[in-house]
Amino acid sequence: DVKVxxxxxxxxxxxxxxxxxxxxxxxxxxxxxxxRQDPGLGLRLIYFSYDVKMKEKGDIPEGYxxxxxxxxxxxxxxxxASTNQTSMYLCASSLDFNSxxxxxxxxxxxxxxx
Amino acid sequence: xxxxxxxxxxxxxxxKEAVTLDCTYDTSxxxxxxxxxxxxxxxxxxxxxxxxxxxxxxxxxxRYSLNFQKARKSANLVISASQLGDSAMYFCxxxxxxxxxxxxxxxxxxQLTVWP
Numbered sequence: 001d002v003k004v005x006x007x008x009x010x011x012x013x014x015x016x017x018x019x020x021x022x023x024x025x026x027x028x029x030x031x032x033x034x035x036r037q038d039p040g041l042g043l044r045l046i047y048f049s050y051d052v053k054m055k056e057k058g059d060i061p062e063g064y065x066x067x068x069x070x071x072x073x074x075x076x077x078x079x080x081a082s083t084n085q086t087s088m089y090l091c092a093s094s095l096d097f098n099s100x101x102x103x104x105x106x107x108x109x110x111x112x113x114x
Numbered sequence: 115x116x117x118x119x120x121x122x123x124x125x126x127x128x129x130k131e132a133v134t135l136d137c138t139y140d141t142s143x144x145x146x147x148x149x150x151x152x153x154x155x156x157x158x159x160x161x162x163x164x165x166x167x168x169x170x171x172x173x174x175x176x177r178y179s180l181n182f183q184k185a186r187k188s189a190n191l192v193i194s195a196s197q198l199g200d201s202a203m204y205f206c207x208x209x210x211x212x213x214x215x216x217x218x219x220x221x222x223x224x225q226l227t228v229w230p
Contacts, residue, residue, distance in 0.1 A: 105159035
């Protein structure tokens with residue numbers, strides 16, 4: 001079974017802090033994704049990556065950066081956390097670009113910024 | 115622009131009844147895939163079912179089936195014999211051939227509540 005794990009289920013940070021959200025997948029997937037989920041807005045794509053050190057901006061990249069130093073690990077970084085970044089963050093991975101290739105999701109991190 | 119629309123913010127169904135969750139999409143690409151995911155209160159997204167645009171038959175997976183109407187650009191999820199454990203948020207998503215790096219486009223979701 002594909003496993004996507006995220007470093008924390010719940011996280012509380014203060015405004016201005018630098019925040020790291022870690023995601024690890026164990027199935028050698030090429031593609032990895034970071035989403036945020038807010039009530040009534042569904043899932044919105046922040047960043048995605050198709051290879052080590054390669055990244056692409058999604059729909060809402062402002063205030064975020066990412067790092068992919070190893071194939072299995074994709075980190076989301078909030079350089080200076082703000083209260084409007086309080087949200088649920090979901091990481092996902094997929095094998096390839098095939099239209100039938102599903103995305104596998106991690107359990108999510110509920111981040112609260114005070 | 116690609117777009118996925120789920121018009122039902124919330125749905126209620128009695129246990130053992132069938133329920134249909136609506137999803138419409140908009141794309142000019144002839145090759146695309148449609149996905150449904152379930153998200154229980156625990157938060158994890160669970161893949162349910164997939165339909166390819168060239169598939170001749172509607173997809174089925176156990177109690178889940180997809181009512182795919184290509185001309186109407188709709189891909190409704192049908193859950194038969196609802197169970198209390200089906201209470202969750204349900205998301206429709208699409209990937210089209212030209213999607214950058216195979217990204218998915220998600221709808222805003224429908225909250226399904228199953229009552230006894």
